[in-house]
Amino acid sequence: ETGVTQTPRHLVMGMTNKKSLKCEQHLGHNAMYWYKQSAKKPLELMFVYNFKEQTENNSVPSRFSPECPNSSHLFLHLHTLQPEDSALYLCASSQGKGAGANVLTFGAGSRLTVL
Amino acid sequence: AQSVTQPDIHITVSEGASLELRCNYSYGATPYLFWYVQSPGQGLQLLLKYFSGDTLVQGIKGFEAEFKRSQSSFNLRKPSVHWSDAAEYFCAVGAVQGAQKLVFGQGTRLTINP
Numbered sequence: 114e115t116g117v118t119q120t121p122r123h124l125v126m127g128m129t130n131k132k133s134l135k136c137e138q139h140l141g142h143n144a145m146y147w148y149k150q151s152a153k154k155p156l157e158l159m160f161v162y163n164f165k166e167q168t169e170n171n172s173v174p175s176r177f178s179p180e181c182p183n184s185s186h187l188f189l190h191l192h193t194l195q196p197e198d199s200a201l202y203l204c205a206s207s208q209g210k211g212a213g214a215n216v217l218t219f220g221a222g223s224r225l226t227v228l
Numbered sequence: 229a230q231s232v233t234q235p236d237i238h239i240t241v242s243e244g245a246s247l248e249l250r251c252n253y254s255y256g257a258t259p260y261l262f263w264y265v266q267s268p269g270q271g272l273q274l275l276l277k278y279f280s281g282d283t284l285v286q287g288i289k290g291f292e293a294e295f296k297r298s299q300s301s302f303n304l305r306k307p308s309v310h311w312s313d314a315a316e317y318f319c320a321v322g323a324v325q326g327a328q329k330l331v332f333g334q335g336t337r338l339t340i341n342p
Binding site: 117119153154155156158161169203205212215216217218219220221222 | 334
């Protein structure tokens with residue numbers, strides 16, 4: 114399998130549920146990202162991991178908890194979400210440094226609906 | 229901090245017609261510039277990028293873009309669109325310093341009339 118794979122593609126959860134989004138990349142990249150895409154808003158960078166270390170947290174509420182066990186896998190743990198958190202969550206990866214660090218490869222996204 | 233403006237939210241063109249999507253950026257130095265395309269239900273796919281050198285860059289699917297420093301623009305063009313080009317297009321700017329913080333525009337939705 115190649116590229117960036119996200120699971121599940123669709124998720125519906127209640128406000129009291131706990132769920133996780135998973136991302137896996139097979140590109141040999143060292144950086145991984147979570148972006149949030151809401152209707153009529155620009156993509157919002159949430160988290161960046163470089164070589165498994167978190168290097169960016171863009172003031173994301175603590176109900177979103179990322180985990181990066183290795184350079185190929187990234188999780189987003191979700192708990193006590195709000196309806197306004199409903200969005201498409203996109204995972205991306207890139208090289209860890211140099212100009213290639215700006216060239217992102219995206220997964221297909223996980224469509225989250227919070228009831 | 230860098231920012232990106234895509235003035236057109238929605239554009240409709242006829243199949244076979246030429247296309248130009250506008251992108252203006254704000255950044256204090258020479259930026260890295262990108263165009264991505266997103267088909268319904270999919271993630272973003274890189275069309276082309278500008279890092280340095282020739283200001284006219286070629287991308288996939290017959291697209292090209294021109295970096296104009298004096299106008300702070302990076303417009304995307306295609307001489308003849310196909311129905312399969314219907315999608316949402318995003319311009320993005322990255323800082324040479326402080327990489328890994330791509331800032332995206334709000335996107336332009338392209339509709340193709342048969």
